[in-house]
Amino acid sequence: MELKFERxxxxxxxxxxxxxxxxxxxxxxxxxxWLMSDQGLYLSGMSSRIPWGLPIVMAIxxxxxxxxxxxxxxxxxxFGKLEYKPFARVAxxxxxxxxxGALLSILTDQGRIDRVVVEPFSHFxxxxxxxxxxxxxxxxxxxxxxxxxxxxxxxxxxxxxxxxVAVLWAILVHSGTGAIFGFVPRALYNSPLLPPSFVAAxxxxxxxxxxxxxxxxxxxxxxxxxxxxxxWIGRLLAxxxxxxxxxxxxxxxxxxxxxxxxxAERFFLFGGxxxxxxxxxxLLVGSVLPVLILFHRKAGASIRWVAVAAVMVVAGVLCERYxxxxxxxxYPPDLFPGWTITQSPIxxxxxxxxxxxxxxxxxxGVVALMGLLFLWGLRTLRLLPGEAGRG
Amino acid sequence: xxxxxERRKFLxxxxxxxxxxxxxxxxxxxxxxxxxxxxxxxxxxxxxxxMVIDLTKCPPNCTACxxxxxxxxxxxxxxxxxxxxxxxxxxxxxxTLVAGAAPKAVPLLCNHCDEPPCALVCPIKATYKRExxxxxxxxxxxxxxxxxxxxxxxNARHFNFRExxxxxxxxxxxxxxxxxxxxxLCAHLLDQGKQPACVAACxxxxxxxxxxxxxxxxxxEIAALIRNHSVKRLREDxxxxxxxxxxxx
Numbered sequence: 001m002e003l004k005f006e007r008x009x010x011x012x013x014x015x016x017x018x019x020x021x022x023x024x025x026x027x028x029x030x031x032x033x034w035l036m037s038d039q040g041l042y043l044s045g046m047s048s049r050i051p052w053g054l055p056i057v058m059a060i061x062x063x064x065x066x067x068x069x070x071x072x073x074x075x076x077x078x079f080g081k082l083e084y085k086p087f088a089r090v091a092x093x094x095x096x097x098x099x100x101g102a103l104l105s106i107l108t109d110q111g112r113i114d115r116v117v118v119e120p121f122s123h124f125x126x127x128x129x130x131x132x133x134x135x136x137x138x139x140x141x142x143x144x145x146x147x148x149x150x151x152x153x154x155x156x157x158x159x160x161x162x163x164x165v166a167v168l169w170a171i172l173v174h175s176g177t178g179a180i181f182g183f184v185p186r187a188l189y190n191s192p193l194l195p196p197s198f199v200a201a202x203x204x205x206x207x208x209x210x211x212x213x214x215x216x217x218x219x220x221x222x223x224x225x226x227x228x229x230x231x232w233i234g235r236l237l238a239x240x241x242x243x244x245x246x247x248x249x250x251x252x253x254x255x256x257x258x259x260x261x262x263x264a265e266r267f268f269l270f271g272g273x274x275x276x277x278x279x280x281x282x283l284l285v286g287s288v289l290p291v292l293i294l295f296h297r298k299a300g301a302s303i304r305w306v307a308v309a310a311v312m313v314v315a316g317v318l319c320e321r322y323x324x325x326x327x328x329x330x331y332p333p334d335l336f337p338g339w340t341i342t343q344s345p346i347x348x349x350x351x352x353x354x355x356x357x358x359x360x361x362x363x364x365g366v367v368a369l370m371g372l373l374f375l376w377g378l379r380t381l382r383l384l385p386g387e388a389g390r391g
Numbered sequence: 392x393x394x395x396x397e398r399r400k401f402l403x404x405x406x407x408x409x410x411x412x413x414x415x416x417x418x419x420x421x422x423x424x425x426x427x428x429x430x431x432x433x434x435x436x437x438x439x440x441x442m443v444i445d446l447t448k449c450p451p452n453c454t455a456c457x458x459x460x461x462x463x464x465x466x467x468x469x470x471x472x473x474x475x476x477x478x479x480x481x482x483x484x485x486x487t488l489v490a491g492a493a494p495k496a497v498p499l500l501c502n503h504c505d506e507p508p509c510a511l512v513c514p515i516k517a518t519y520k521r522e523x524x525x526x527x528x529x530x531x532x533x534x535x536x537x538x539x540x541x542x543x544x545x546n547a548r549h550f551n552f553r554e555x556x557x558x559x560x561x562x563x564x565x566x567x568x569x570x571x572x573x574x575x576l577c578a579h580l581l582d583q584g585k586q587p588a589c590v591a592a593c594x595x596x597x598x599x600x601x602x603x604x605x606x607x608x609x610x611x612e613i614a615a616l617i618r619n620h621s622v623k624r625l626r627e628d629x630x631x632x633x634x635x636x637x638x639x640x
Binding site: 037039040041042046047048049051052110111112115116119120122123124125127128129130131134180184185186324327332333334335336337338339340341342343344345346347348352 | 540640
């Protein structure tokens with residue numbers, strides 16, 4: 001049976017209320033961004049020792065989520081599984097939006113926002129991961145957009161080609177993002193495993209988010225959802241979480257084993273509040289519990305429990321993103337092996353970081369903007385399957 | 392037949408993306424390999440600036456170099472320990488290996504590495520190594536991504552977190568917020584044949600613990616100091632090839 005896609009009406013009271021709320025958050029985010037750009041980044045929680053904070057954490061979180069969305073869309077686009085066709089358009093649109101959100105987070109995080117649009121595309125340093133990635137991100141957005149367009153036009157041949165290109169390109173984008181950290185010689189960054197580990201966490205968190213978005217969308221718009229494909233995605237999620245966890249385990253075991261990184265790893269595992277995020281957030285809530293739920297014979301077959309597991313995975317990967325960026329910066333490089341710095345005019349030793357209000361507002365603004373664009377997309381583009389087309 | 396065609400298309404697209412990946416990652420690798428291969432022991436450049444810091448002559452409580460640097464380069468202080476900029480700073484270190492060792496006061500600054508990790512990661516080449524070996528930030532190009540601050544293994548890089556209204560040296564531009572900051576060996580003074588501010592200040596207080604000079608000139612004072620003393624560079628194991636040499640560390 002032919003599947004028809006349609007727009008949502010978008011005329012209900014909650015729709016306008018949500019739009020209004022999101023617009024308010026965007027305005028607050030724009031104000032905070034302007035203030036930090038005008039006055040200086042001292043208004044953020046960042047410092048000379050921890051010069052990357054919440055914006056970068058959120059950026060790599062979004063980049064990850066974007067890949068997972070593409071995986072869901074590829075189930076139809078690449079593998080031609082018709083039961084996933086109803087989700088394909090929305091998933092691709094999400095992938096596109098999340099990457100725009102990531103790019104926006106990075107853009108607004110710069111000290112000189114006025115130079116960001118010109119400099120990275122006019123002066124290159126192809127030895128720098130931060131020079132390669134803008135090209136990867138920009139091309140990824142274009143590929144996703146093209147993929148969405150051919151899917152909506154109904155060109156099956158090009159849908160298949162572009163879906164494949166998009167998925168493979170997503171892996172490249174994520175490896176590149178992981179390399180921003182993995183290729184830098186800091187004790188907790190430097191690791192060839194970081195790019196693949198980044199891809200794995202990206203796929204699991206994005207798949208989890210997609211489950212939640214689909215469940216919410218179909219419920220809110222009163223569309224009956226075929227449970228079987230969602231439950232299958234749940235099982236896929238469990239496997240992805242296991243793969244991501246495997247990378248995390250190997251990486252940390254290696255750091256603990258090697259003499260040169262043991263002190264840093266001890267700090268990572270037992271050195272402060274971030275350790276709680278590792279054990280409680282990433283491992284327990286983000287990995288072990290969701291896998292147990294998803295593989296459980298009864299819970300794994302219940303949409304409600306799958307949704308709970310998906311929330312846990314998304315939260316766990318957010319913890320993981322924080323754990324990639326912040327502790328790696330907080331742990332100091334050893335300037336004088338065999339000596340310790342006891343006095344300094346600046347912060348030496350373990351550095352501290354706390355998110356500031358403006359940083360938070362900026363991050364919420366980016367989330368809200370993605371939300372607005374999502375609502376706009378639902379109302380303007382034919383993203384959701386119509387009632388008549390239910391198979 | 393249809394299946395074979397599909398497979399061919401699949402392989403074609405895969406090969407295309409694979410080639411892209413190889414390009415994106417292989418190219419930097421190749422260029423970096425070539426760059427390090429060309430960096431033999433004796434560089435061809437005429438002048439190669441370096442610095443010697445003699446800790447045995449550095450008075451523990453003196454901050455003449457730090458103060459002079461701040462004045463010369465218009466780098467103010469706000470008392471914000473987390474964000475204040477020190478192109479050169481003095482730290483005290485104590486031994487963790489042996490009891491009873493005397494603490495040492497050590498000036499720390501940019502090491503002007505021959506293989507600078509900051510310049511390697513700068514996405515727009517705003518940080519670069521000059522032909523005379525000075526690692527410098529172009530404040531008119533830097534977009535403030537702070538990747539260099541993260542990559543520097545010596546914590547020698549800082550970021551202008553706030554606008555600095557103080558301008559004690561009218562001959563030098565005011566520091567604007569939003570760009571990276573680090574020691575450039577007072578390149579503007581060296582280019583005029585003058586000593587960097589810290590070195591001059593150290594001479595003024597009769598300590599003479601700092602010496603800047605041409606490492607390639609066998610007759611220079613710095614070359615003699617390095618030849619005649621046991622010198623150390625910070626974290627030589629990292630392969631960054633620092634050009635700041637310490638005596639008595």
